[in-house]
Amino acid sequence: MMKMDVLTLFPEMFDGVLGHSILKRAAEHNAVEYNIVNFRTYADNKHQTVDDYPYGGGAGMVLKPQPIFDAVADLQKKSTSSPRVILLCPQGEKYTQRKAEELSQEEHLIFVCGHYEGYDERIREHVVTDEISIGDFVLTGGELGAMVVIDSIVRLLPGVLGKEESHQSDSYSTGLLEHPHYTRPADFRGMKVPDVLTSGNHRLIDEWRMKESLRRTELRRPDLFDHMELSAEQKKWLEEIKKEHEEH
The missing domain is CATH 3.40.1280.10 (SPOUT methyltransferase, trefoil knot domain)
Structure with missing residues (x-):
């Protein structure tokens, strides 16, 4: 204790x-x-x-x-x-x-x-x-x-949040800002939850969440990347995200 x-x-x-x-x-x-x-x-x-x-x-x-x-x-x-x-x-x-x-x-x-x-x-x-x-x-x-x-x-102490992963995906715990969250209904007044989150494909869901974390960090706190070591895959996704925003 x-x-x-x-x-x-x-x-x-x-x-x-x-x-x-x-x-x-x-x-x-x-x-x-x-x-x-x-x-x-x-x-x-x-x-x-x-x-x-x-x-x-x-x-x-x-x-x-x-x-x-x-x-x-x-x-x-x-x-x-x-x-x-x-x-x-x-x-x-x-x-x-x-x-x-x-x-x-x-x-x-x-x-x-x-x-x-x-x-x-x-x-x-x-x-x-x-x-x-x-x-x-x-x-x-x-x-x-x-x-x-x-x-x-x-909130980081063992057992306090119930599930260990409850805080491991928080903003800053991974070095990145956290990805967006959604809950029911899937369609709220014409605003729909991204299809991937209702697909049941956990690999694609994890990939979407990582990409959105990278996207949010790039848009809101790019300085956080100065203190991070990104994987080759994360670097590739980040470059794709930057190109997307340059085009828009």
């Missing part, structure tokens, strides 16, 4: 997300254990302040090192493994499916969510193992980013 600790000043924000749908079922089935910690309780002053003015001046407040150092140390003492400590931060590496797959192999993760102008640099240098950004934009705190990362990891 994976253990996930979240250090936050707003633990109630996680109630709705972790208490519903797949994330809730994952905990009920003992695939993951969530522990949401208000790190204000670790502050070493009577007012439980966790922030202070930045040295050198400037706008905003900075998260003090002491509460985070002590909270992480306490959680590490209770751990049976060496947990990864993840800081949600716009300066971190851009989050990807590959990173989600990497983190899903860990036994214990600790997420640190800040809410001020920044973190005391000593937190980054001496506590954190990973810094993650979910995109090139700024949020009011790390909580929403942590929720996104947690959701993407938990």
Whole structure:
């Protein structure tokens, strides 16, 4: 079972997300254990302040090192493994499916969510193992980013989605965007499902899905090909797709 600790000043924000749908079922089935910690309780002053003015001046407040150092140390003492400590931060590496797959192999993760102008640099240098950004934009705190990362990891844990292949064909899991999906009716107001999907020929269906994944990736995210090794057959199909679009 994976253990996930979240250090936050707003633990109630996680109630709705972790208490519903797949994330809730994952905990009920003992695939993951969530522990949401208000790190204000670790502050070493009577007012439980966790922030202070930045040295050198400037706008905003900075998260003090002491509460985070002590909270992480306490959680590490209770751990049976060496947990990864993840800081949600716009300066971190851009989050990807590959990173989600990497983190899903860990036994214990600790997420640190800040809410001020920044973190005391000593937190980054001496506590954190990973810094993650979910995109090139700024949020009011790390909580929403942590929720996104947690959701993407938990769904990869064994047994959570029921069928292993449920996530293996997701967008980005193969390196490509996912192919289109259809369901009944086969003819909806004159808009028909591609014939190949109702043919029963699984070889042709798999080929169609791969071609459509290539097509969608070429149209929407061609940059993804920079990080992929395509097979000879995939390269051939991709060239055909490019020619089709040039002709139209």
